[in-house]
Amino acid sequence: MRSREEIFAIYIIDVACTIRKCAEHFGYSKSTVHNDLSKKLKNTNKFLYYRVYKILDKNFAEKHIRGGISTKLKYGLLRIKKQS
Numbered sequence: 001m002r003s004r005e006e007i008f009a010i011y012i013i014d015v016a017c018t019i020r021k022c023a024e025h026f027g028y029s030k031s032t033v034h035n036d037l038s039k040k041l042k043n044t045n046k047f048l049y050y051r052v053y054k055i056l057d058k059n060f061a062e063k064h065i066r067g068g069i070s071t072k073l074k075y076g077l078l079r080i081k082k083q084s
Contacts, residue, residue: 005036009048012037018059 002010012022023033037056041049 003040003044005041006045006048008033008036009041009045009052012052012055013048016055019056 008022008026011017011025012019015021017025019030019033019037023030026033037049037052041052
């Protein structure tokens, strides 16, 4: 049977999602998922650890872009509502 951190890692690799989305999917807190991936997985399965962190590093690098898009959409919707 696979450990919890391996299940999280496989899900993130398959879906290419963020820690937040993984935590929502499995019903755990973000800190639990992050601790399992960063501490436990490194000791139990280094191969999965490095594959997951390639995805998470990419997500981290794109975070500011996603935030900017969200802000643009939010204020665009507010402007449309105000005009109506």
